[in-house]
Amino acid sequence: MTSTPLADLWPTLPGADVRPEAAYRLLQAAVESFAERGFHATTTRDIATAAGMSPAALYIHYQSKAALLAEISRAGHAATLALVRGAVAGPGGPAERMRRLVEQFTAWHARARTVGRVVNYELHALPEDAYAVVAALRLDIEREVSALIEAGAAAGEFQVAEVRTAARAVTSLGIDVSRWYTDNSSETPEELGRRYGELVLRMLGARV
Amino acid sequence: MTSTPLADLWPTLPGADVRPEAAYRLLQAAVESFAERGFHATTTRDIATAAGMSPAALYIHYQSKAALLAEISRAGHAATLALVRGAVAGPGGPAERMRRLVEQFTAWHARARTVGRVVNYELHALPEDAYAVVAALRLDIEREVSALIEAGAAAGEFQVAEVRTAARAVTSLGIDVSRWYTDNSSETPEELGRRYGELVLRMLGARV
């Protein structure tokens, strides 16, 4: 069993209430298969079998294999954006907000690494229209981080030469966690989050 | 045309002298196809056509589609390890060596991003024996970075709470560059390298 794939993640999402239990099982099976083998190496038989059904059942709940990927990617990005906005909107100055953002962003990419892998590394397999939706969400995430760094620089809490580069580095660190984090990793997602929060604040020139 | 895929990279590698020109063209075509679409979404017809041959010609120079991937991955990892060792072996104290390492590591992942994508994101498609070879090289890379951070901490040049986590963050930042860097990126690979070098030194608590 992988740890906390989407059971805690999906139901709370706006517009992502996966109604029949069978559809949810298919979604879960697809996330795990796509994360492990990649979209193209996963067959519809893999997904259906993992969900305890025949291949034909998949097409009652989703239009195609690609539609499953699109739904996973959309909901995963929406969840990430919500997490980022929640952290930024909380109390405190830019440094405190940034620490919270990195802690949660990092912990999420460790805990929900299966979803994270699909979300970040299977973009190229998305149909064009689904990609457009997801690209807009990614831009929003980047803008939130950039705005926070800008605010910190303006307040004199951060010293950064280039806001865009710094923002890239911050999101990059978090995203890449979903690539390398495993069950065998010595740190819990929360520990890793705290340590990354510390590293990022120093990177941004905040007095820690 | 993508920028500097392997023309400048391959011939200098130990044990990777791709002799017949046709075999080299196939390798180049495979790198670009795997980077763009992924291993499983790339067909042998794609590769052969891009190299200006019929599908059957591929099997004269390589045993299988997977053998092509294995060769790309092996040589790419060997090149990265050589780059890391070169930077660490150079003159100066830990901070100076680390700056050089990050500058070159980052610039390489931007410049040779097609190779970088295959090397870092297609590991799961490798046959078991090829994976073992590559895993050993990756461990060597991680050890070089960890040792350098340890040396810096011992010399009082770095302040790090956890060496392993810091090493992960350093390599992670560089690797992820190959995911997001494009021809449209506003910074050159070298500019990006210098900026990342600065960020990493601050992250490690060095006085900059």
Added chain:
DNA sequence: CTGCTGACTAAGCGCTTGCTCAGCATGCTG
């Protein structure tokens, strides 16, 4: 010229893929 070699192609084999469809069990409605 002959005989041979190594790089290559046209054709296609056996298999797997994403997806479809006729049919069946179940449970709700009148």
Added chain:
DNA sequence: CAGCATGCTGAGCAAGCGCTTAGTCAGCAG
């Protein structure tokens, strides 16, 4: 009870896959 919708399966189709095979042809030694 009939009538019908829902959720699902077994069987299988057309297309495309990695890879093989038989054969062509340029180049070169004798």
